[in-house]
Amino acid sequence: MAQPRVTRIALATLPTPLESGGKLQSGANLWVKRDDLTGLGVGGNKARKLEFLCAEALDNDATCLVTVGAAQSNHCRMTAAAGARLNLPTHLVLSGKKPKNLEGNQMLSSMFGAHLHHTGLDANDWSNLELARAELTEKLICDGQRPHSIPIGGSTAVGAIGYANAFDEIILQCNLQNFAADAIVFTTSSGGTHAGLVAGLLRDRANNPKRIQPKIIGIGVAKGVAMSARLIADLANQTLNLLGETAHATVDDVIIDPNYMGADYALPTQAAADATTWAAHRGAWVLDPVYSAKGFSGLLGRDANGDFGVDSNIVFIHTGGLPSLFVMH
Ligand SMILES: Cc1ncc(COP(=O)(O)O)c(C=O)c1O
Known part of the structure; x- marks a missing residue:
């Protein structure tokens, strides 16, 4: 086979x-x-995807992870967890404004050491969220990083x-x-x-x-x-x-x-x-x-x-x- x-x-x-x-x-x-x-x-389900997405990141000698999702994205939280496990700084592009207190997935993502980027965008606005991910990825490249940038939900x-x-x-x-x-x-x-x-x-x-x-x-x-x-x-x-x-x-x-x-x-x-x-x-x-x-x-x-x-x-x-x-x- x-x-x-x-x-x-x-x-x-x-x-x-x-x-x-x-x-x-x-x-x-x-x-x-x-x-x-x-x-x-x-x-949660994203762990199975992240096993392959993060192996791809390591194969590409990535220096950080970037991904995107809704304010309470489980995928973002689990990517933050993977980043912690692999010692890769992780950037999360999120819908919604920065809340007064971080709760649920955002609280955990922050606990795992991820950088949270609140866009103020609507959770349904996938195209602008993806644009914000692309912009952040570009900025990190300009700063000399090699980001591994993962689309919404890790659905590649x-x-x-x-x-x-x-x-x-x-x-x-x-x-x-x-x-x-x-x-x-x-x-x-x-x-x-x-x-x-x-x-x-x-x-x-x-x-x-x-x-x-x-x-x-x-x-x-x-x-x-x-x-x-x-x-x-x-x-x-x-x-x-x-x-x-x-x-x-x-x-x-x-x-x-x-x-x-x-x-x-x-x-x-x-x-x-x-x-x-x-x-x-x-x-x-x-x-x-x-x-x-x-x-x-x-x-x-x-x-x-x-x-x-x-x-x-x-x-x-x-x-x-x-x-x-x-x-x-
Ligand atoms: C708890 C949970 N179930 C199901 C799904 C759907 O999985 P997929 O995005 O692969 O369709 C998600 C995606 O974010 C999720 O967080």
Whole structure:
């Protein structure tokens, strides 16, 4: 088989557990993949991407990391944690104004030693946030640094390899527990998690043509990339290319459910609040209001709509997000 042309540096605690979640309302079995427990800087999905993104930074002899996100970005917090672990100064370009007191992810990012750059921009204004990242990157280059500059959510093909590998990890754990997953459901925003899972599935299908593959279902929580099947298929193809695979993703491989975002990114929904209570009571799983609770509300909503068969096996990837629970609104 073709060898990956990318390197990885260990930052996450892997494999994460796959826990039984009992029965859903329909009689389907719920499984919870605990990617909230990846360890790096209190955990979450970005640790898997950062293992590849930071290896790329070290390969390029970077002297610092730069990335960008919403004011309460988990990706920024985890990049700050990776910077601390690797002794690389880390710059975070954030939406919103500088708050009086740092809370949640910003408090942790600052604790990890990152430099916070508050732009005053709206969290949905991805193009100007990316422009601000490009400007800061330029400035650091002019100052004699070699920044490794990472786009929103770490959603490059290199980052997505983390989730191509997570797909294999999930399938192996399902096999070990004697079941086959019928669907893998998760929260999608900047699209890297989704693209990586699609790439992982297509690689597995090429290697094991007889295996019945799960549906990959992303629950969209932002109006950006997550809502574009075309962009996610393109990113999956770039990921497959880096992995040396010839499999090809099309828009038909990408299922995005936009029905659980509510009015906008980070605005609360009743379904997410109910899903949070359900998950806390059922398995002491702690969901966050911006990402994982909306994703899980999508799983519960689709189950209530009859999407999952009796005794089918549905894996929810808990992508993390704990720190924003502690932010005063
Ligand atoms: C907790 C959490 N879940 C899910 C996601 C979505 O992942 P992706 O950006 O790869 O679509 C994010 C992204 O920021 C996140 O922080």
